[in-house]
Amino acid sequence: MSPPAARRTAGIALPGTDLWMFDESSVLFTYFSGTGEVVDREWRTEPAVVDLVKSAFEAVWERATPHEEYKPV
Template identity: 35%
Template sequence: MTRLKVPDFNELLRSAEYSALHLEMRDSYAVGREVEQIAAWREAGYQREIDPESDYWKPWLDLIREVTSKGVAVRRARIYSEPASEYVRFEHSGTQAVVDAGEDVRWLPRSKASGLALPGNDFWLIDDKAVRFNLFTGEGGLADPQYTEDQEVISLCRTSFDQVWNLATPHDQITL
């Protein structure tokens, strides 16, 4: 795989002309800005604050609205273990906010993904032209991402995403 300089994520997403596909495959992430959100979610009886104007949500939701307003299909598929981890349940409880902003989200139990060839890392596939891999440490923290325009890697990511998407359940039809 040929690795290139990793572009700024927001610029990459804004560059999409017709599709931005995101595949998430971890059961837990330890991204710093979510630590307080998870604690508040626990304290609120596992109810998540999803005010689209909050400091937490506004930047992402504004970006999604901007991109989808150009006609770009933003789709996210999440593979998760059962029973769902606390983190996955936290993510599920806030997903309606991104759906309302224009993302289409589906969920696939890991047990249904056993026959699929999946890349080793979460990724964003932009217009079948570029892949940004999100890498994480063993503890779930962010590591340096990777970026490629290698057509074989793009083909693997597209095929993987499509297979997951076709097996997955739409967000509004699943309870975790």
């Protein structure tokens, strides 16, 4: 039996806001207000930022539960 999802993901450095990654070369961060309104967007292309997001996605997918194995609690 797999550990709970929170335990599988505790060691992943996840970005703290919503984002989209494009072609593994740029990231668009979206910042929201406390009421859910978009307050800012920010394009980032620095290799360190792109690499952090890419490594987070890879780590999440490595630890993800395959769809066919998912069972709601």
